[in-house]
Amino acid sequence: MTVCEMCGKETEVFSAIIEGSELTVCAACGRFGKMLRKPVMRVVKKQAVEKAPGPVETVVTGFASLIRSAREKAGLTQKDFAMSLNEKESIVQKLENGAFVPPISLAKKLEKLLKIKLVEFEQEDEVSNEKRGSGPLTIGDILNVKK
Incomplete structure (x- = not known):
């Protein structure tokens, strides 16, 4: 229908x-x-793409203080720094306050401009079959709780 x-x-x-x-x-x-x-209804199934476990790029913790100190060390104001990044000044303010976690692309731009290390590689864990029984996969099998 x-x-x-x-x-x-x-x-x-x-x-x-x-x-x-x-x-x-x-x-x-x-x-x-x-x-x-009568039109023919076609059902198209999307195939699940399995991601190979491997290193995942993440932004380091404490990035806000690193960015602020490196910017101040370079002698740039937030406005000048934002213009050199080609971003809004409000983005720079949120980055330095820690209210906004930069995407990997922006973090790499920041690394190049400030000559600091913001992106680290984190090993992604595989979902082990030992934890779960012979039943179907549950959310608890996948969920990793950070402490």
């Missing part, structure tokens, strides 16, 4: 040419044009 493109009724629809346009319409609206055929 799909929606008729003319009246919006949720019913079985057909392809029809109405005033030169091919539409999917219900039987009632199909009388205004030439009925062609």
Whole structure:
């Protein structure tokens, strides 16, 4: 069951040419044009992409103080620093306050400009089959709680 493109009724629809346009319409609206055929509904399954376990890039903890001290050491104001990064001044303020965690791309820009280390590689853990029984995979099997 799909929606008729003319009246919006949720019913079985057909392809029809109405005033030169091919539409999917219900039987009632199909009388205004030439009925062609019943459309074939295709179900497309998305394949799950398994990510190979390996190192994942993350931003170091305490990045806010690192960015602020490096900027001040370089003698830049927040406004000048934001212009050299091609970012808004408010982003720089949020970065230095720790209210905004930079995406990896921005962290790499900051690394180049300030000559500091902000991105580290973290080893991603595999989900072990030892923890779980023979039943289906649960959220608890996947969840890693940081302490």
